[in-house]
Amino acid sequence: MWAHQWRDRVWARLGQHWDLVVVGGGITGAGVLRLAAQLGLRALLLEARDFGWGTSSRSTKLVHGGLRYLAQGQFHVTRQSVRERERLAAEGPGLVDWMGFLFPIYQGTSPGQRSLALGLAFYDLFARKWAHAYHQAESFALLAPHIRRGRLRGGFLYEDAVTDDARLVLRVLREAVRAGAAALNYAEVRSLLFDRAGHVNGVAVRDIATGRQADVRARAVVNATGAWSDTLRAQVGGEPRMRPSRGSHLIFPSWRLPLAQSCTLVHPGDGRPVFVLPWEGVAVAGTTDLDHGQPLGEEPHITTMEVDYLMSALQAGFPTLNLKTQDAIASFSGVRPILGSGTGDPSKESRAHAVMQEKGLVTVAGGKLTTFHAMAQDTVQAVRGLLPEIRPVTREVRALDAVPADLLDGEVFDREQRRRLLGRYGVDAPNLVAAARPGELHAIEATSFLWAELRWAARDEGVMHLDDLLLRRVRVGLLLPQGAMALLDRIRTIAQPELGWDDLRWEAETAAYAETWQRGYSLPVAH
Numbered sequence: 293m294w295a296h297q298w299r300d301r302v303w304a305r306l307g308q309h310w311d312l313v314v315v316g317g318g319i320t321g322a323g324v325l326r327l328a329a330q331l332g333l334r335a336l337l338l339e340a341r342d343f344g345w346g347t348s349s350r351s352t353k354l355v356h357g358g359l360r361y362l363a364q365g366q367f368h369v370t371r372q373s374v375r376e377r378e379r380l381a382a383e384g385p386g387l388v389d390w391m392g393f394l395f396p397i398y399q400g401t402s403p404g405q406r407s408l409a410l411g412l413a414f415y416d417l418f419a420r421k422w423a424h425a426y427h428q429a430e431s432f433a434l435l436a437p438h439i440r441r442g443r444l445r446g447g448f449l450y451e452d453a454v455t456d457d458a459r460l461v462l463r464v465l466r467e468a469v470r471a472g473a474a475a476l477n478y479a480e481v482r483s484l485l486f487d488r489a490g491h492v493n494g495v496a497v498r499d500i501a502t503g504r505q506a507d508v509r510a511r512a513v514v515n516a517t518g519a520w521s522d523t524l525r526a527q528v529g530g531e532p533r534m535r536p537s538r539g540s541h542l543i544f545p546s547w548r549l550p551l552a553q554s555c556t557l558v559h560p561g562d563g564r565p566v567f568v569l570p571w572e573g574v575a576v577a578g579t580t581d582l583d584h585g586q587p588l589g590e591e592p593h594i595t596t597m598e599v600d601y602l603m604s605a606l607q608a609g610f611p612t613l614n615l616k617t618q619d620a621i622a623s624f625s626g627v628r629p630i631l632g633s634g635t636g637d638p639s640k641e642s643r644a645h646a647v648m649q650e651k652g653l654v655t656v657a658g659g660k661l662t663t664f665h666a667m668a669q670d671t672v673q674a675v676r677g678l679l680p681e682i683r684p685v686t687r688e689v690r691a692l693d694a695v696p697a698d699l700l701d702g703e704v705f706d707r708e709q710r711r712r713l714l715g716r717y718g719v720d721a722p723n724l725v726a727a728a729r730p731g732e733l734h735a736i737e738a739t740s741f742l743w744a745e746l747r748w749a750a751r752d753e754g755v756m757h758l759d760d761l762l763l764r765r766v767r768v769g770l771l772l773p774q775g776a777m778a779l780l781d782r783i784r785t786i787a788q789p790e791l792g793w794d795d796l797r798w799e800a801e802t803a804a805y806a807e808t809w810q811r812g813y814s815l816p817v818a819h
Contacts, residue, residue: 293469293720294754296792302474303504306497310334310510311679313495315481315524317341318348319457319661321516322464322475323668327689329471331672331682336508337465337473338497340480342760344461347518348661349764350592350626352541352579353571355380355388355662356452357418360565361643362411363403369643373662374418376691380662381453383692386715387463388455391569392553394436396447396609401558405445412450424450436555438610452554454571457661458764459716462753464664466720467693478756484513484527484653491652492528501756512678514671515655518629520588528651535632535641538586540594540625541578542602542815543770548619549575549610557609559601564639566605573739574621574771577602581639584627591812592625599623599815621773622813631658647674654678665691695719704733712740717748724748732786736779739771746783750790758801759808761787775809 312328314321317339328335339345357374358366380388397405405426412424425448432447433439465475478500485494485507494509515524519536526532554569568577580598599617606615630641645659645667656671669685676682695718700710703725713721725733728744736743749755749765762769762783768776776783780802788798 293466293752295752298754299476299499299501302476303499303506305474306336306506306508308334310336310508312336312512312514312675313338313508313510314514314516315495316516316518316520317343317461317465317475317477318346318516318518319344319461319464319664320348320518320656320659320667320671321514322461322468323664323691324514324516324656324671325473325475326464326468326471327665327668327672327685328675329468329473330689331685332472333679333682335468335473336510337468337475338479338481338495338508339475339477340500341478342756342764343465343475343477343754344458344764346520347626347628348461349458350539350624351457351661352539352567353454353457353569353576354452354567355455357415357662358643358660359411359415359450362414363407364640366642366644367414369660370415371418372666373643373660374415376663376666377453378419379665379691380455383690383694384455384460384463384715386711386713387460387692388453388715390451391454393450393452394432394439394447394553394555395450396432396436396439396555396557397445398440398558399443399445401443402563403558408448412448415450424448435553438550438613439555440609440611449553454554454569455661456572456716456767458767460661462765463692463716463718467718470693470719477754477760481524484524485509486651493652512675513653514675515653516671518657519584519627521629521655521657524653525648525650525655528653530648530650530655533631533646534657535630535638536584536588537628537630537638537641538582538584538592538598538625539579539628540592540598540602541576541623542594542599542606542620543622543624544575544577544615544620546570546573546575549577549606549613549615551575555609557605559605560608561601561604566602566609568606568609572741572767572771577606583638588627591808592627593812594623594625594816596816598625617815620815622770622775623815624770624813629657629659645670647671649674649677652678693718695721700725720748720752723752727751729786736766736768737772737776739768741766741768741771743782743786747786747790750787755787755791758787758805762805763809763813769805769809770813775805775813777806777809
């Protein structure tokens with residue numbers, strides 16, 4: 293699909309007249325592209341960096357309703373998120389998976405048992421099921437053996453889901469392309485194009501890799517650039533609406549922060565929830581919620597203040613583990629596309645999304661990873677105002693294509709490995725397995741990723757740089773110490789021939805990857 297010379301083939305098509313151009317290759321843009329293709333539109337997606345480079349590969353990995361939004365009165369957001377969580381877990385097993393979440397209750401702290409019980413009752417009501425239970429202190433401590441025991445009254449166990457966010461983006465995009473759409477990464481939209489009446493009718497795009505340029509004409513343009521939305525909106529006179537908010541996370545090896553299920557800690561300083569969850573063989577702790585003052589074009593990175601904030605929650609929540617900052621093996625930060633309302637605290641901003649139409653530019657902004665499909669439906673519904681022949685968008689349409697459960701039958705994998713591969717790669721999973729060389733169906737170190745996944749990603753998943761491969765396609769750059777640099781020799785033997793890079797290019801990519809990891813995924817030098 294995105295094998296050798298695929299970019300040249302897509303660029304050769306840019307001169308055709310498109311029905312829809314989607315700007316932004318995160319989960320929101322991917323969802324819009326997929327839905328547009330399934331409705332029969334000639335649709336193209338353009339992303340200035342890598343697919344999922346921004347917010348959509350740097351989330352807390354949760355597909356959840358947002359329990360805390362209930363306390364803020366965001367009932368519609370929570371209800372929609374819960375419904376979309378149910379959909380994604382049903383349609384994407386192996387990619388979106390259920391997990392138990394523990395919420396301890398301490399004497400004299402908020403939230404208390406009654407208020408949390410009420411919130412969880414609404415949570416389950418929205419999902420049309422009963423999936424939470426209260427446990428007294430003794431039994432709760434068995435579920436969370438390292439949790440702080442002092443003044444522990446008990447706690448709740450409830451359900452939410454987790455995902456590999458970058459793999460979710462890739463699966464949605466590839467389903468869109470399979471349905472007839474086109475998608476390009478490292479294709480920067482420099483400006484909007486206008487007709488004589490002053491309405492948007494295309495974009496001017498530049499290939500970051502080669503410098504070639506093209507004017508792409510379309511009947512409609514969707515701005516799905518998230519936290520960057522105001523940049524394009526300014527070209528149609530739109531007033532700024534975005535309030536970029538940074539969420540940072542720490543990653544610990546599972547032996548140092550052992551968890552059987554996720555745990556929600558109430559921060560001792562400001563009372564915000566901090567999630568600690570097992571993910572892909574590590575433990576992820578996050579998130580912060582700060583106005584993002586760093587330049588949007590640069591890799592977002594955790595600050596010393598954020599490290600201290602997360603460590604204080606972990607040390608208070610798991611005192612017997614004696615966690616130290618140096619136990620963390622990596623960090624990552626994402627910038628949320630929050631719609632600003634003028635409130636002082638970014639944590640209190642609504643997570644609702646909005647769709648705006650300004651001089652023919654349709655912008656979708658705000659929202660959450662969990663609600664990407666609902667956002668896509670609302671966006672395409674707005675596009676119908678420009679393309680009235682589009683048939684109405686129904687709420688029943690799937691967010692992910694169905695994948696036959698027997699697609700990998702007869703292979704050497706156990707049930708969970710088959711489920712995982714089918715979830716992450718969909719109908720591409722058999723091709724991935726067929727491409728494997730001897731020994732490549734084994735796991736990479738202590739992760740769940742296979743060496744064969746590296747080969748497949750390098751061969752057919754649009755990798756342009758080494759950080760695309762190790763940070764977004766196969767997540768070993770997050771999961772192993774020092775960004776998995778100790779494995780680069782073996783990675784090279786697999787990936788370099790598939791990517792077609794000569795030795796000079798490989799060395800340059802290695803140096804660039806080391807710099808990117810150090811800048812955006814390590815811990816601040818002070819620690």
